[in-house]
Amino acid sequence: MNIGEAARASGVTAKMIRYYESVGLLAAKARTSAGYRVYGPQEVHSLRFIRQARRLGFLVEDIRRLLALWHDRSRASAEVKAIALEHVAELDRRINELTDMRDTLAHLADHCHGDERPDCPIIERLADTDLVSGKGCHPI
Amino acid sequence: MNIGEAARASGVTAKMIRYYESVGLLAAKARTSAGYRVYGPQEVHSLRFIRQARRLGFLVEDIRRLLALWHDRSRASAEVKAIALEHVAELDRRINELTDMRDTLAHLADHCHGDERPDCPIIERLADTDLVSGKGCHPI
């Protein structure tokens, strides 16, 4: 199986397969005499694993650890769980950050007439020099 | 006022002030004979505006438009509101995406013993070849 077939079989683009190889996530099984990468079902399985993990937002660095644990038949599930929970915490941080932005902005937009007049609490808020970065508060 | 003072006055690093200049967001008022950038209160005000907008997650491209509207005394608030709502929608997309990841992963972790045994629904899910990408669904 060459890289194009592996890409179609795994749902990972050929470009990304080469990238994952370059960062040490997954090496091709072999090369043909012409230098073509050769993959087997096992590599495709790994690529799907990587794709699933990426879909859950894991960084390549985390995936490296998860792959190692996957291949380690004697792993402790506690190790996997720790990585997962760490990532959940990271996702929570990012969600909270974005939600703060969203709420502040939605609140401001809610108080903006949105007509032809120039008065606009959104612009006023951005231009307000007295802001001391009250994260999550949105006084109009 | 040189770039260091403007940085302290605005909360934007000197590095970023130069970057914003390079992408056409904000030019220095002038240069000294030695080539030092010179800023006045107006530039500092703009820098604060930019900082506020970045804090709300606006892209530099959006900020370019917001700055133009800010300086246009005859702007229609509808234009500002449109940009804001577009950004709220983008934030919602990202929040939903992250929340889907978070919920799926938290659910998996919840069903993982997290002890010394190797059995782990998290790893199993990642390695599951029959996944057809059911976004937001998490069958264990």
Add this chain to the structure above:
DNA sequence: GGCTGACCTTCCCACTATGGGAAGGCGTAC
């Protein structure tokens, strides 16, 4: 044997916004 089209290879570039750092020129206080 030769052509064609699809595929492969490596290498470089771009993106976003930010930081680090080097090399060299100023400015000010002593």
Add this chain to the structure above:
DNA sequence: GTACGCCTTCCCATAGTGGGAAGGTCAGCC
């Protein structure tokens, strides 16, 4: 004059992905 802090420009790195160029390869078809 010298030492220290600030300024300048320029290059590099980040994370993950895509685009594309230049050139080699393979399979089918005449």
